Amino acid sequence: MTETPPVDNWATDYDLFDDAYVKDPAPVWKELREKCPIAHTERWGGSWLPTKYEDMQAFVRMVPELSSRNPLVVSQPRDEQEFDPVLAEYGNSAPPITSDPPDHIPMRRMILPLFTPKAVEKHRVFVEALCHELIDGFIEKGTCDAALDYAVYIPAKTIAHIIGVDADRIDEFIGWVRGVLEQNVGNVDERNRYNRIIRQFFGELVTERKANPKDDLISNLLAQEINGSPVAKKAVVGMCNLMLVAGIDTTWSSIGSALLHFSTHPEHRRRMATEPDLLPSAMEEMLRVYSPVTMAREVTEEIQTGDVTFKPGDKVLLNFPAANRDPEVFENPDTVDLDREKNRHIAFGIGSHRCAGSNLARLEMETALRVWFERIPEFECANPAAVEWAGGQVRGPRHLPFTFPAKKVRG
Amino acid sequence: MRVKVNADKCEGHNRCCALAPEIFDVDDYGAATALNDGNVPPELEAKAKLAVENCPEYAIEYIKD
Numbered sequence A: 001m002t003e004t005p006p007v008d009n010w011a012t013d014y015d016l017f018d019d020a021y022v023k024d025p026a027p028v029w030k031e032l033r034e035k036c037p038i039a040h041t042e043r044w045g046g047s048w049l050p051t052k053y054e055d056m057q058a059f060v061r062m063v064p065e066l067s068s069r070n071p072l073v074v075s076q077p078r079d080e081q082e083f084d085p086v087l088a089e090y091g092n093s094a095p096p097i098t099s100d101p102p103d104h105i106p107m108r109r110m111i112l113p114l115f116t117p118k119a120v121e122k123h124r125v126f127v128e129a130l131c132h133e134l135i136d137g138f139i140e141k142g143t144c145d146a147a148l149d150y151a152v153y154i155p156a157k158t159i160a161h162i163i164g165v166d167a168d169r170i171d172e173f174i175g176w177v178r179g180v181l182e183q184n185v186g187n188v189d190e191r192n193r194y195n196r197i198i199r200q201f202f203g204e205l206v207t208e209r210k211a212n213p214k215d216d217l218i219s220n221l222l223a224q225e226i227n228g229s230p231v232a233k234k235a236v237v238g239m240c241n242l243m244l245v246a247g248i249d250t251t252w253s254s255i256g257s258a259l260l261h262f263s264t265h266p267e268h269r270r271r272m273a274t275e276p277d278l279l280p281s282a283m284e285e286m287l288r289v290y291s292p293v294t295m296a297r298e299v300t301e302e303i304q305t306g307d308v309t310f311k312p313g314d315k316v317l318l319n320f321p322a323a324n325r326d327p328e329v330f331e332n333p334d335t336v337d338l339d340r341e342k343n344r345h346i347a348f349g350i351g352s353h354r355c356a357g358s359n360l361a362r363l364e365m366e367t368a369l370r371v372w373f374e375r376i377p378e379f380e381c382a383n384p385a386a387v388e389w390a391g392g393q394v395r396g397p398r399h400l401p402f403t404f405p406a407k408k409v410r411g
Numbered sequence B: 001m002r003v004k005v006n007a008d009k010c011e012g013h014n015r016c017c018a019l020a021p022e023i024f025d026v027d028d029y030g031a032a033t034a035l036n037d038g039n040v041p042p043e044l045e046a047k048a049k050l051a052v053e054n055c056p057e058y059a060i061e062y063i064k065d
């Protein structure tokens, strides 16, 4: 990916896709936090990169001066998309993540009830069976790619199950999401192509359900009203798009990063295998240290903050991962402390756009780790040099070659 | 000891209920409330403190009677 010139000055010319930064961004954040807490770059369309926890807490609350209409870390040019027939028919937003007031709250209230603690609890049995089934697929071999054989399928199959789409097409869905979010950052046309594929897929499905309602999530969304009028088809297509795109790379990354951590830290791995009660605090610590998601806001009114000025049209990154390493809030922020009790991390974002799926993500991650440690308590990364990271919007390992003592499937 | 959830700040992260289900509840839209008028019996004080310290929105406060 790095065909761009190397970075000399991270404060004025950072590169979100610099290989070393993607692998381990924390040293850069530390330096910036001390010298230039809000960095700037012209690369990848230009953006501001804050690194302090208190700035992230402040920026999420600047609504609507910091608009959510364009939450991608690297924007797609808007004008080209306006003339696209698929996007014209099925829309190109992803409510509520792309919504601002006054639409935001009503749109968000349509999906929040799907992801309450009680609502997601109903999926626990599915997730647990899924984790076992995935492990059954490789446990006799003694090797696996923990990213591609395990972590990715947990959120992908779960969200396909919840939306009610064909599980046989799961690899296609994963390919679409990676095509939009991860693999074509510098390639507008390819990214657009994947976006259109997803829109078309859900557009047709939503159209069909509108004609023939079933007892499923899409029909349920279509039956709702906003301010007394039926919700627009485009909004439902956008919500389905959001649930698929936001639900896969993110949780995949969190599960993968945690497994990578334990594979390369035998002391921590041993504790996880022998102290099941450690899981809740250990999981939150993994979310803090390896927070995957960075969101973006678009400036709509000039904002003066510290000694920088955000101008209308500028992109401001909500660098939640860096905030979670801020020493003003976290003691020894770069040390992994599985017992950390006071952990006010903001891996799921904060403010009115807080991740709507966080309860589901936590259930998936907790189950994925618990089942893994029950069945594969001893494991290591076969080749740490072969670990590949994706970065930018969602940071996480995409290839994790693991070895472990082979076992019979069950019994 | 008593606790109170500030409704203007709470965004439904549900950390409070996960850490102290005896003290907090969330509704369908993620709004948290303190159960039992926010009264925290002595044996749950440590849990209540954990909830306060883990809320990402700084939405829970102690009330001194």
Ligand code: SF4
Pocket (backbone or CB within 6 Å): B005, B009, B010, B011, B012, B013, B014, B015, B016, B017, B026, B030, B031, B032, B054, B055, B056, B057, B058, B059, B060
């Ligand atoms: S942890 Fe804080 S924001 Fe989350 S539900 Fe509880 S009070 Fe609300």
